Amino acid sequence: xxxxxxxxxxxxxxxxxxxxxxxxxxxxxxxxxxxxxxxxxxxxxxxxxxxxxxxxxxxxxxxxxxxxxxxxxxxxxxxxxxxxxxxxxxxxxxxxxxxxxxxxxxxxxxxxxxxxxxxxxxxxxxxxxxxxxxxxxxxxxxxxxxxxxxxxxxxxxxxxxxxxxxxxxxxxxxxxxxxxxxxx
Numbered sequence: 001x002x003x004x005x006x007x008x009x010x011x012x013x014x015x016x017x018x019x020x021x022x023x024x025x026x027x028x029x030x031x032x033x034x035x036x037x038x039x040x041x042x043x044x045x046x047x048x049x050x051x052x053x054x055x056x057x058x059x060x061x062x063x064x065x066x067x068x069x070x071x072x073x074x075x076x077x078x079x080x081x082x083x084x085x086x087x088x089x090x091x092x093x094x095x096x097x098x099x100x101x102x103x104x105x106x107x108x109x110x111x112x113x114x115x116x117x118x119x120x121x122x123x124x125x126x127x128x129x130x131x132x133x134x135x136x137x138x139x140x141x142x143x144x145x146x147x148x149x150x151x152x153x154x155x156x157x158x159x160x161x162x163x164x165x166x167x168x169x170x171x172x173x174x175x176x177x178x179x180x181x182x183x184x
Contacts, residue, residue: 035116053147054143056090057101062147067167085127087146093146133150137150149168151173162176
C-alpha cells in the first residue's frame with residue numbers, strides 16, 4: 001500500500017513535535033497573544049475595521065502613538081480598532097519586554113487601543129500575521145520600518161497600506177478608514 005506524500009509529511013512533523021497550523025488566508029485566521037499574554041484570536045474583531053501597526057518605543061516615528069490614540073478615540077465607536085504590534089526588527093528600536101512596552105505606552109502616550117505581544121515582522125522568525133500580510137495579502141510586500149500601517153476591512157481583507165512616514169491623521173489615511181467604515 002502506498003501512503004500519500006502529504007500524509008508522510010504530516011506524520012514526520014507530528015513525530016518531530018512540530019505544531020500543525022492551518023494556512024493563514026486572512027487576518028481573521030490568526031491568533032496572537034495580547035501584551036499581557038492572553039491568546040487573542042483576531043476574528044474577535046470580525047465586522048470591525050482594523051488598523052494593524054508595527055510599533056516601537058525608541059523610534060523617530062514613536063510620536064505617532066499620539067495620533068493613533070486620537071484616531072482610535074475618534075472612530076472606535078464607529079467600528080475602528082487599532083492594534084499595535086511591537087516589533088524589534090529595525091535597529092533594535094523595541095528592546096523591552098511586553099511589560100515594559102505596555103508601561104511605556106500607557107505612561108507616555110496613554111494608549112488605550114489593544115497591544116499585542118512583541119513579534120517579528122520580517123526575517124526567518126516572522127510571525128504568521130506578518131507572513132500573511134507581506135506575502136499573501138492584496139497589499140503584500142516587506143515591512144520597511146516601524147509604524148507601517150495595514151488597514152483591514154470589516155470582511156477581514158487587507159484594503160490599504162500606508163508607509164511608516166504616512167502619519168495616522170494624514171488625509172489619505174482618514175479617507176481610507178472612513179471608506180472602510182462605510183462599507184458593510
